[in-house]
Amino acid sequence: MAFPAQALILLVTLATLGCGEDFSVPDADCTPLYAPTWSNVHTETLAKSCAVSGGCHSAPGALGLVLSNPTQAHAALLETLVSPGFPKNSELMYRLSPEAGLDQMPPGKILQASERCAISLWIRQGANP
16 A cells, blocks of 8 residues: 555654654643634635745745645645644644744744644644635
8 A cells, every 4th residue: 555655754754753852732721813713724824824925835836735725725734734633643733833943834933822722723623624
């Protein structure tokens, strides 16, 4: 059985995270910046911070992950970066954490705790579209 390349990258990344890497994930009782829905996560954070403002994940300069289109973004995140129901097992939460260092997204900017809370709650609730 062959694994898609993205799935293999995710497995290697998660294995690396399990080797002593610890990062903070907002508690389930945190106060979100906005209602934790996919529409809000995409519109209020991903489109503004990752796809439009930074341009790193817009269609022309996607760096392997297009976040400008909500449907494509959701599918891509679930394929490689989000473990529905488990924010602590989600690469996305690691990348958004202050502990990510050079892997931090967006580069050079730490999202507000309330913004990370909304994303964590969305994942915790099943990361539904």
